[in-house]
Amino acid sequence: xxxxxxFDAQIVHDRVKxxxxxxxxxxxxxxxxxxxxxxxxxxxxxxxxxxxxxxxxIPYGQLSPRQLRRLAHVAREYDRGYGHFTxxxxxxFNWVALKDIPDVLETLAEVEMHAIQxxxxxxRNVTSDHFAGATADEVMDPRPWCEIxxxxxxxxPEFAYLPRKFKxxxxxxxxxxxxxxxxxxxxxxxxxxxxxxxxxxxxxxQGRTPHIAAKVHDFVPEAEILxxxxxxxxxxxxxxxxxxxxxxxxxxxxxxxxxxxxxxLVDEEFAAQRPDEKVELPRAEIDRIHAYFAPPPLxxxxxRSEVFERAKAADAAFASWAEVNLYPHKQSGHACVTVSLKxxxxxxxxxxxxxxxxxxxxxxxxxxxxxxxTHAQNLVMPHVALDDMYExxxxxxxxxxxxxxxxxxxxxxxxxxxxxxxxxxxxxxPVGQAIQREFASVEDQRDIGQxxxxxxxxxxxxxxxxxxxxxVLGVDRKGEEYYQITFGGRADEKAAIGEIAGPALSAExxxxxxxxxxxxxxxxxxxxxxxxxxxxARTGLEPFKEALYAADQER
Amino acid sequence: xxxxRNGEEAVNTWLHVETGEAGETPNGITVPLEAFLxxxxxxxxxxxxxxxxxxxxxxxxxxxxxxxxxxxIEIAFPRYTDGRGYSTAQLLRRRLGYRGExxxxxxxxxDQLLYMHRSGFDAFxxxxxxxxxxxDALGEFSSFYQPAxxxxxxxxxxxxx
Numbered sequence: 087x088x089x090x091x092x093f094d095a096q097i098v099h100d101r102v103k104x105x106x107x108x109x110x111x112x113x114x115x116x117x118x119x120x121x122x123x124x125x126x127x128x129x130x131x132x133x134x135x136x137x138x139x140x141x142x143x144i145p146y147g148q149l150s151p152r153q154l155r156r157l158a159h160v161a162r163e164y165d166r167g168y169g170h171f172t173x174x175x176x177x178x179f180n181w182v183a184l185k186d187i188p189d190v191l192e193t194l195a196e197v198e199m200h201a202i203q204x205x206x207x208x209x210r211n212v213t214s215d216h217f218a219g220a221t222a223d224e225v226m227d228p229r230p231w232c233e234i235x236x237x238x239x240x241x242x243p244e245f246a247y248l249p250r251k252f253k254x255x256x257x258x259x260x261x262x263x264x265x266x267x268x269x270x271x272x273x274x275x276x277x278x279x280x281x282x283x284x285x286x287x288x289x290x291x292q293g294r295t296p297h298i299a300a301k302v303h304d305f306v307p308e309a310e311i312l313x314x315x316x317x318x319x320x321x322x323x324x325x326x327x328x329x330x331x332x333x334x335x336x337x338x339x340x341x342x343x344x345x346x347x348x349x350x351l352v353d354e355e356f357a358a359q360r361p362d363e364k365v366e367l368p369r370a371e372i373d374r375i376h377a378y379f380a381p382p383p384l385x386x387x388x389x390r391s392e393v394f395e396r397a398k399a400a401d402a403a404f405a406s407w408a409e410v411n412l413y414p415h416k417q418s419g420h421a422c423v424t425v426s427l428k429x430x431x432x433x434x435x436x437x438x439x440x441x442x443x444x445x446x447x448x449x450x451x452x453x454x455x456x457x458x459x460t461h462a463q464n465l466v467m468p469h470v471a472l473d474d475m476y477e478x479x480x481x482x483x484x485x486x487x488x489x490x491x492x493x494x495x496x497x498x499x500x501x502x503x504x505x506x507x508x509x510x511x512x513x514x515x516p517v518g519q520a521i522q523r524e525f526a527s528v529e530d531q532r533d534i535g536q537x538x539x540x541x542x543x544x545x546x547x548x549x550x551x552x553x554x555x556x557x558v559l560g561v562d563r564k565g566e567e568y569y570q571i572t573f574g575g576r577a578d579e580k581a582a583i584g585e586i587a588g589p590a591l592s593a594e595x596x597x598x599x600x601x602x603x604x605x606x607x608x609x610x611x612x613x614x615x616x617x618x619x620x621x622x623a624r625t626g627l628e629p630f631k632e633a634l635y636a637a638d639q640e641r
Numbered sequence: 642x643x644x645x646r647n648g649e650e651a652v653n654t655w656l657h658v659e660t661g662e663a664g665e666t667p668n669g670i671t672v673p674l675e676a677f678l679x680x681x682x683x684x685x686x687x688x689x690x691x692x693x694x695x696x697x698x699x700x701x702x703x704x705x706x707x708x709x710x711x712x713x714i715e716i717a718f719p720r721y722t723d724g725r726g727y728s729t730a731q732l733l734r735r736r737l738g739y740r741g742e743x744x745x746x747x748x749x750x751x752d753q754l755l756y757m758h759r760s761g762f763d764a765f766x767x768x769x770x771x772x773x774x775x776x777d778a779l780g781e782f783s784s785f786y787q788p789a790x791x792x793x794x795x796x797x798x799x800x801x802x
Contacts, residue, residue: 091800093784093796093799093800096783096784097782097784097786097796100781100782100783101782103781104781104782107777108752121721121750121752124721124722125752207722207724237786237796237797238786238787238797240786241756241782241785241786242786242787243727243755243756243757243759243760243785243787243789244724244727244728244731244756244760244789245724245727246724246727246756247721247722247723247724247727247753247756248724320728320731323724323725323727323728324725324728328723328725358736359736360735360736362735363735363736363788365787365788365795365797366788366795366797366798367797368797368798368800368801370800370801371797371798371800371801374800
């Protein structure tokens with residue numbers, strides 16, 4: 087993974103000092119809260135319902151064991167013993183005191199971490215494929231370009247006061263695990279012979295007006311990608327709407343301008359750049375950054391591991407977990423391990439200090455020191471030998487981290503909801519837990535197969551309900567919490583926004599209604615390999631809608 | 642309102658004339674972009690220094706042919722959260738080659754100064770920022786990841802020279 091050089095270290099150090107000064111001026115009253123707000127936001131500090139929240143950047147979701155241990159330390163010393171991993175592959179601490187935040191940032195800087203641009207109307211943390219560098223279906227490792235984009239966008243003087251927040255995602259794989267089509271900019275790395283370039287998608291997003299991004303370029307050569315990004319950003323900064331917060335994202339500019347005209351504006355701006363306006367990115371610098379992401383030295387192992395097979399035969403729970411939570415590694419005899427942060431009855435994405443330390447230890451002993459955060463709020467150890475898998479599993483199980491549910495119905499994306507968030511209309515966590523209990527049986531979940539169920543507590547859609555195969559959206563009806571259900575959303579290369587089924591349901595009606603929907607799916611599928619989303623593509627909304635409201639007709 | 646120019650306190654002798662109809666005055670005047678384009682010849686015929694004030698939605702490229710004749714361009718920040726002025730400044734300095742004074746006016750706060758400076762501003766009209774803190778604000782970072790209008794070599798290039 088990338089390591090800071092003296093420039094990176096100095097910039098983060100300067101940032102801590104600067105923010106310490108800003109906090110001191112706020113505490114002394116020299117800065118008014120409304121003036122302090124964008125400053126703290128650009129450093130990931132939110133004022134939530136109960137306290138300040140600190141969001142720490144995990145660039146493209148990559149962590150070292152040392153960094154994860156330091157996050158555990160922060161959770162223990164400055165929070166209530168846990169942290170919350172987010173859909174942006176970041177981590178949030180919900181109970182940090184404002185006066186302590188500069189110290190937290192200083193301790194994070196020691197392990198090359200920061201909270202820069204994790205909030206505010208600027209370019210946010212760049213996200214990517216959590217299997218990057220390990221999966222066979224990518225044309226190259228996307229992380230070096232994520233790191234280059236991270237550096238270019240850090241403290242960019244022109245793009246710190248954009249109309250609204252701005253999110254970039256990068257993938258290099260055919261199967262899109264980074265949800266690039268629902269980002270402000272989605273980049274898909276392509277190869278044309280020896281040449282590397284970027285397919286560029288712009289204007290995707292969720293929130294109250296969800297959009298799938300428009301493709302604006304098939305292949306921007308790698309040497310020009312930062313200049314092309316500058317052109318997009320400048321068009322957005324100049325022409326994006328600023329009159330209405332809810333119409334300020336680039337998706338609205340793209341849809342109101344029209345994708346063709348938007349592309350023309352970008353191409354015109356790009357073509358107008360003079361030579362000295364270009365971001366000089368020397369080949370040696372591209373190579374230097376790529377060198378940090380060399381594949382780990384995985385020893386050659388046979389594809390079949392006898393140790394692994396014996397353990398599966400002896401321990402059914404392990405076999406079940408291995409079936410669900412392992413993803414094939416490009417190197418034989420290895421697998422990518424998903425460490426589920428979705429135990430039934432838990433809080434999606436939460437991990438305690440000791441759980442973080444367990445994963446850090448395992449990654450160090452068995453995983454070549456590589457840990458990823460996924461946008462579905464789980465952790466991944468991408469390079470584990472099958473021979474070591476049972477030992478890894480036993481340790482995860484002891485730490486409560488071995489839920490066998492990756493991409494199954496209980497592996498939900500859930501926003502913090504009304505339990506924590508200022509913006510929420512309804513609680514997300516309890517309704518998610520109730521749905522999990524309805525589908526708690528591992529066998530039942532495995533029989534249902536892949537089913538992404540996402541829950542948001544309000545229309546801002548932090549829980550990605552629009553792109554859940556099943557989406558649950560909390561709404562407020564005269565002070566009561568109701569939940570609107572959508573079907574058919576997806577965030578992958580066939581990205582689609584879910585269709586609203588009909589009237590919202592009360593919290594207690596949601597789990598049995600979804601049970602009926604899932605049962606209808608099981609009746610409709612031609613065989614168990616036909617997933618919920620495949621059946622939906624074949625049948626459309628009607629049968630699921632009918633099942634959802636079937637109880638009403640019985641009454 | 643206090644003025645800081647090239648890192649030092651300065652006396653502001655300029656007047657902003659919203660109508661573009663200035664009477665006899667020895668001071669330099671700035672006028673809105675539309676007024677300048679409308680009364681261009683009359684304004685340029687005056688014997689006093691002339692400037693233009695750009696609002697956030699003004700296109701600076703409309704001044705392309707006249708930049709040599711302007712001694713001052715002001716870029717207005719009605720709210721400090723409106724970041725269009727940063728793009729305006731970069732365009733003026735880097736694309737159009739404007740070399741005269743570029744002044745930020747309006748809601749100009751200490752913690753915006755460094756980004757403004759990097760985008761090409763060399764003057765700030767600001768009530769709240771004292772001279773000492775302006776210097777602190779501009780010195781908060783010693784290196785930068787991306788090229789901008791301030792002439793700093795950026796980190797990608799510095800690593801290889």
